Amino acid sequence: MWKRTAAGRVLHFYLAGINNQNFLMRDRETGTWWQQISGKAILGPLKGAALELAPSDELSFGLWKRESPGGQVLAAVARDQKEYDSKWEAEVAKHPVVISFPGTELKSRDLVVGLELSGEARAYPVEAILKQSPIQDRVGGNPVLVLAGPDGKSVRAFASRLDGFEMEFFRKSASDDFLLVDSMGGSEWNFRGCAVSGSARGRCLHALPAIKDYWFDWRNYHPETTVYRR
């Protein structure tokens, strides 16, 4: 997800090709070629430019609706409706990957959530997040909190710091609702990273841009990436 403003112009993107199973886009205004995953202009008049990331989430509809009851949902395009049902992603996943990194920690089609902070890239296998949430870790020296949502599907990451203090979180047990408690004020925190009780009530952690991707793709664009393991 990108803000589509570069060099002071609003751009309109369209699908223009594929590069090792990650798509290329071009903008109608300048004809520049961009790589979707990195937001970087690889050729054309704006070569070298980079789009600004628009913070986004990949959530289950139920969870999103609870969080944003007044939100708007992209309507299906009527003539393409039957294409949605053909499960493109599953079809694509059947094809062999064209780049792989044998000997690395994960398998090509393992899903990871990637974070980039202070020059360090780190990949969290989705499977590990779902099992171990909340994960407290460090990326580029910064404390981070990686969470699985109450739906057991959605994932979010936060800077685990409030007013300059590092925070520690625990899962609140014996609770139907998905809540964490912090070690300092004993506030309860929800999946949005916001405190709903205690001394920090009303405060929110800074959400980190997290990219959900296949391992081979993440590794391709982040050759120096480390992998979270426990």
Next chain:
Amino acid sequence: MDFLEEGVVSDTMAQSVRKSRSFWMMFAVCVLAATILFLIPAYIIRPFRYQSPRALVWAITIRQHAPFGSALAACITFLMAWVLWSRAARAGKALIVLGALLATGSAIMSRLNYFEWMFHPVRQPNFAPAGSTKLDSGEMVLALSFNNDARAYPVREMAYHHIVNDVVGGIPVAVTY
């Protein structure tokens, strides 16, 4: 005198053969150029195949200049076809038609985005309120929110369209998947 005239005649004939030969050469080069301008990028940028960084740069550089290059090549092809037509034998005429078709086809294909034939773009995104959307609660959506304008883009739709140009809370965004 006779001898001299014969010499002049055979000279002009030789000249005309040479001229005709260079027209044919030009014709062939232009047909080939137009075809290559379309086919090379199409071949390199195809799904489920490895693209080396250098091949990719080549492919998109060619693709970028192909609309102009192939149109120019097609124009010269037609010019040559016009010049050659009257002196060409039957087989030659067939070659001219074939070449002209190839060049025209390539010039057209260089201007068309066949990726959008496979994955139709969303021209104008339309939205429905969360409450009236019949989507399974377990379905994944891409979620974005700016200035209290919250939007969800169902993954099943995005996995097909791949790109939606939208404006959320006044901010122009490209939703990609």
